[in-house]
Each structure stands twice: as structure tokens, then as C-alpha cells.
Amino acid sequence: MDLVRVLAAIFLPPLGVFLQVGLGKDFWINLVLTMLFFFPGMIHAIYIIGRK
Incomplete structure (x- = not known):
């Protein structure tokens, strides 16, 4: 799942x-x-994903 999040962060960061993290x-x-x-x-976005 992290790979999907990182790819999403690269192409569409929000x-x-x-x-x-949701709508925080x-x-x-x-x-x-x-x-x-x-x-x-x-x-x-990559920082937020890597932090958790």
C-alpha cells in the first residue's frame, strides 16, 4: 500500500x-x-507518507 501512496504523492500529492492521514x-x-x-x-506529500 505504501507504493500506491508514494505513486499518488508523485502524480497527485493531495x-x-x-x-x-485523511482530511486533516x-x-x-x-x-x-x-x-x-x-x-x-x-x-x-512524500514527507508525510514517509513519516508514519
């Missing part, structure tokens, strides 16, 4: 974070980061 604070932070710039959102 989806990867949602699959890991980290999801909304990632959504804003992804809308501003895609690359920071991707890094944040």
Missing part, C-alpha cells in the same frame, strides 16, 4: 496525503502547497 491539517497544507507550486506539494 491524494497521497489523503490516503495517509496535513491534507489542507498539502493542497495549498500543490496549488501554489507542484514540487513543494510533492515533497510534503
Whole structure:
């Protein structure tokens, strides 16, 4: 399942974070980061997935 989350984090970062933590604070932070710039959102998503 982690492979699916990491692939989702690379192609659609908010989806990867949602699959890991749900609709919490980290999801909304990632959504804003992804809308501003895609690359920071991707890094944040991979960090959130790797942290847990």
C-alpha cells in the first residue's frame, strides 16, 4: 500500500496525503502547497507518507 501512496504523492500529492492521514491539517497544507507550486506539494506529500 505504501507504493500506491508514494505513486499518488508523485502524480497527485493531495491524494497521497489523503490516503495517509485523511482530511486533516496535513491534507489542507498539502493542497495549498500543490496549488501554489507542484514540487513543494510533492515533497510534503512524500514527507508525510514517509513519516508514519
